[in-house]
Amino acid sequence: MAVAFVDDVRQIKEENPFESMMSRFDHAAQLLQLDPDLYKVLRVPNREITIYIPVFMDDGRIEVFTGYRVQHNFARGPAKGGIRYAPDVTLDEVRALAAWMTWKCAVVNIPFGGAKGGVICDPSQMSQSELERLTRRYTAELIDFIGPERDVPAPDMNTSEQTMAWIMDTYSMHARHTVTAVVTGKPIDLSGSQGRREATGRGLLFVTDEAVKKLGMKAENTRVVIQGSGNVGGTAARLMHETGYKIVAVSDIHGGIYNSKGLNIPDLMNYLAKHKTLEKYQDAEPVSNHELLELDCEVLLPAATENQITSHNAHKIKCRILAEGANGPTTAAADDILESNGVFVIPDILANAGGVTCSYFEWVQDRMGYFWKEDMVNERLKDIMVASFHDVVKYAENHSVNNRIAAYMLAIDRVAYVTRVRGIYA
Ligand code: NAD
Numbered sequence: 001m002a003v004a005f006v007d008d009v010r011q012i013k014e015e016n017p018f019e020s021m022m023s024r025f026d027h028a029a030q031l032l033q034l035d036p037d038l039y040k041v042l043r044v045p046n047r048e049i050t051i052y053i054p055v056f057m058d059d060g061r062i063e064v065f066t067g068y069r070v071q072h073n074f075a076r077g078p079a080k081g082g083i084r085y086a087p088d089v090t091l092d093e094v095r096a097l098a099a100w101m102t103w104k105c106a107v108v109n110i111p112f113g114g115a116k117g118g119v120i121c122d123p124s125q126m127s128q129s130e131l132e133r134l135t136r137r138y139t140a141e142l143i144d145f146i147g148p149e150r151d152v153p154a155p156d157m158n159t160s161e162q163t164m165a166w167i168m169d170t171y172s173m174h175a176r177h178t179v180t181a182v183v184t185g186k187p188i189d190l191s192g193s194q195g196r197r198e199a200t201g202r203g204l205l206f207v208t209d210e211a212v213k214k215l216g217m218k219a220e221n222t223r224v225v226i227q228g229s230g231n232v233g234g235t236a237a238r239l240m241h242e243t244g245y246k247i248v249a250v251s252d253i254h255g256g257i258y259n260s261k262g263l264n265i266p267d268l269m270n271y272l273a274k275h276k277t278l279e280k281y282q283d284a285e286p287v288s289n290h291e292l293l294e295l296d297c298e299v300l301l302p303a304a305t306e307n308q309i310t311s312h313n314a315h316k317i318k319c320r321i322l323a324e325g326a327n328g329p330t331t332a333a334a335d336d337i338l339e340s341n342g343v344f345v346i347p348d349i350l351a352n353a354g355g356v357t358c359s360y361f362e363w364v365q366d367r368m369g370y371f372w373k374e375d376m377v378n379e380r381l382k383d384i385m386v387a388s389f390h391d392v393v394k395y396a397e398n399h400s401v402n403n404r405i406a407a408y409m410l411a412i413d414r415v416a417y418v419t420r421v422r423g424i425y426a
Contacts, residue, residue: 014331015307017096023332025099028408031401038416041424045072045098046079046113048091051141053119055134058127067119067138071151072098075418078149079115080105080356082156082185083138083163085131089118093306097156100327101356104349106411108388110360115151117142123158135163139170146171148181148367154359155185157230157305161197165190181366184359193362194374196355199381200325201235203354205243206385207346208299208323214393215320215344217298219244223262224299225319226250227292229272232325232352233303241265245299249292250278253304256292257284293317302329309334317343324348339402347404349411350392357384 013019022043029039053065068091071079081101084094094116102114119138123131145151155164164183168190171182180191188194195202212222224245226233229252237247246262257263257278264283271281279286293300293308294316302308303325309317314330314337322338323346324330330338330345338345358381365371372380396406 014310014333016092017306017328018092018099020306020328020332021096021099024335024404024408025103025412028405028412031399031405032409032413032416034412034416035420038419041419042073042412042415045070045095046074047071047145048095049142049145050091051138053134053137053141055130055137057130065119065121065134067117067141068094069115069117069142069145069151070094070098071113071115071145073102073113073415075415075422076106076113077111078113078147079151080112080154080184080359081115081117081151082154083117083119083159083167084156085119085121085123085134085158085163087120087122089120094118097327100349102415103408103411104353104356106414107349107392107407108353108357108384109414110357110384112152112356112360115153116156117153131163132166135166136170139167140174143171143174146182148179148363152181152359152363153183154356155231161185161187161192164192181363184362186362191362191366191371193358193365193377194372195377195381196358196362197231198235198239199358199377200232200352200355201237201239202378202381203357203385204232204236204301204303204323204325204351205239206354206382207351207389208240208245208301208321209243210386210389211321211323211344211346212299217320220246222246222299223248223260223297224301225292225295225297226325227256227289227300227302227308227329228252228304228326229269229278230303232355233301234269234272236301236303236325237265238269248297249287249295251287251289251292251304252278253289254279256287256289257281258287258292258295259284299323302326305329307331309338311337314338315341317341320344321346324351327352335402335404345403346389347392347407350388350403350407353388354381354385357381 097116105112186192300319306328311333314334
């Protein structure tokens with residue numbers, strides 16, 4: 001019994017996303033020989049806000065939801081990061097996601113710090129008008145803390161372009177004028193950016209292409225397994241399929257499907273849009289989300305949620321390239337196992353940075369009041385993703401560390417530099 005208890009505690013610790021982030025941060029800071037004073041500053045968030053949000057439900061009752069906004073760092077510019085609605089949101093998760101945003105923006109060298117928001121709620125059990133009232137009250141409570149020069153939210157799990165439109169409208173009502181640059185990921189007709197919807201999936205395609213070239217592989221011989229078929233996974237599947245990759249498995253929260261000869265992705269996406277499930281899809285066999293991760297493939301692309309690859313299954317992962325679409329899909333304890341098995345990891349803070357990079361473009365366009373064509377957005381996205389991939393890989397080679405630690409070192413070094421130059425205001 002006692003041993004099981006110790007194991008449980010270890011597992012809880014391994015699967016705490018904040019612990020996962022901090023253990024990489026500490027390792028990278030140590031290798032960088034980061035100044036101990038700067039270490040004290042960078043290891044904590046700048047500000048953590050907890051909000052209790054009263055909402056009138058459709059039946060007339062009032063429900064009080066708990067929401068968070070963690071603003072991790074402002075050294076390089078306004079904080080930037082999504083808002084997630086889910087029943088299992090925790091402050092530690094939001095803290096980790098906020099820090100990852102700081103490191104992600106620094107890896108791709110865009111002028112933002114990091115933040116994240118979350119509300120504990122179950123959107124699948126709420127009506128659109130309940131979600132709208134929740135979003136507007138959450139925004140109103142944050143009115144002094146967000147803004148184009150302060151903190152710029154965006155969508156994350158279970159929030160959408162519509163959610164961003166409500167936030168933009170609420171903020172604008174308080175400001176007494178329209179402030180489009182307060183959020184990104186807005187509908188295109190509401191000052192959103194061309195290409196934003198696809199940007200995270202497209203960024204994943206760009207970095208996977210670079211990894212495939214680097215390892216002397218070819219897209220047409222490359223089998224890809226994708227966990228999650230939402231914005232990130234679904235877009236990555238479509239774009240990679242169009243590029244010639246063979247997508248052999250995809251999943252959603254209920255499970256996955258597999259066909260060793262490759263799936264017809266456009267047909268599959270139509271099926272998913274129509275039936276809202278992958279179940280009973282013809283020409284494929286069912287697999288669970290756990291089995292899916294362990295399938296034979298060249299590229300594994302987790303695009304669902306945290307803690308999918310842990311010390312319990314890392315040794316069973318067979319891919320050559322792990323392209324992390326989700327934030328924190330791999331625990332720190334799994335890193336060493338993957339490294340010793342020669343898996344080429346494109347870490348989340350690089351691999352899924354296409355979304356925030358295009359959000360940066362959206363913020364720039366909103367502030368200019370001048371909008372770019374999709375070709376230009378995609379070309380600029382490619383420039384940044386490809387350059388950042390090579391920055392990280394070169395850094396890893398020069399410092400004899402794995403790609404993940406290289407990405408953290410590069411990011412921490414950039415944030416530490418501006419913190420030192422700005423100085424500590426007293
Ligand atoms: P989404 O809600 O559009 O899609 C999530 C997908 O994962 C769905 O198919 C869902 O069914 C599946 N899923 C959810 N929980 C799961 C579970 N426990 N097991 C298996 N599958 C599960 O979300 P998204 O925007 O595609 O985001 C996915 C991941 O990518 C998240 O980690 C998010 O933080 C990260 N991310 C998103 C963006 C973006 O621009 N949307 C940018 C960077 C990182």
